[in-house]
Amino acid sequence: MIISSSQSPQKSLLIIGANILKILREHSFESTNPLILMSKYNDIHDEISFSYLILALDWLFLIDTIKLTDTGDIKLCN
Numbered sequence: 001m002i003i004s005s006s007q008s009p010q011k012s013l014l015i016i017g018a019n020i021l022k023i024l025r026e027h028s029f030e031s032t033n034p035l036i037l038m039s040k041y042n043d044i045h046d047e048i049s050f051s052y053l054i055l056a057l058d059w060l061f062l063i064d065t066i067k068l069t070d071t072g073d074i075k076l077c078n
Contacts, residue, residue, distance in 0.1 A: 016056040031073035
């Protein structure tokens with residue numbers, strides 16, 4: 001489930017996914033490690049668990065906005 005009325009909006013996968021995309025667009029490298037992304041996310045926004053990050057990354061992958069490199073880093077799709 002992506003949208004739930006029982007949780008705060010900051011824990012919505014839509015919000016987390018949008019924040020991840022913003023961080024990736026502002027990132028100066030071509031790709032980033034998920035652990036570095038998690039650290040950057042928690043520095044800028046309300047802290048989320050690694051599970052929420054992975055769920056949001058799964059959603060972004062399914063809608064074809066990110067892809068994985070051969071080394072397991074995350075990269076924005078063109």
